[in-house]
Amino acid sequence: MLPQVAQIDNLRYGIFLEMKRIFLFIISIVAGLGLTAALTFAVTQWLRPPALHGLVMQPQQPAYNFTLMSHYGQTVSLSDFRGKWVMIYFGYIACPDVCPATLAELNKALLLLGKQSEKVQVVMITVDPERDTKE
Structure with missing residues (x-):
């Protein structure tokens, strides 16, 4: 067993x-x-690819004229670019990452526009005027 x-x-x-x-x-x-x-x-x-973020402003309204100093020390007004689409970017010269990347994207957009890019003016306005001087 x-x-x-x-x-x-x-x-x-x-x-x-x-x-x-x-x-x-x-x-x-x-x-x-x-x-x-x-x-x-x-x-x-x-x-x-990263999702595009932004919004379309409607209705389109003309911007008020303003005058600022260029990096050459000359005054520049928004009205100087009358007849063009003006893309305003706020940044600063010592910006380490976002500013150069965004400006590179704006440059790509202008290249895609080809000859039509002559109708577009990119303006960078500093948010750090004490360090971003004409020197």
Whole structure:
């Protein structure tokens, strides 16, 4: 009788090992699929171009004239650019990251306009006049 009990125990242990192996295989597949999904999501988010943020001002209204000093020390008025679209950017010369990147984007936009870019004037107005001097 003892040998039959041993055989049954061996059979149960064999079934247990087989079930454990199948369980680990299924867990590995699920974990692999989860990791693949997470990496796919992360890469697609990383490669997605940033969304454009902004708003369209309606109705269009003419801006009031103003006069400022240029980096050459000359006075410049908004009316000097009459007949052109004026894009005003507020920044400062020592700006380390956002200002150069934004001005580069404005430059790309002007290049895309081609000859029509002659109808556009980009004006940068400093927000740090104490450091941004004509010197």
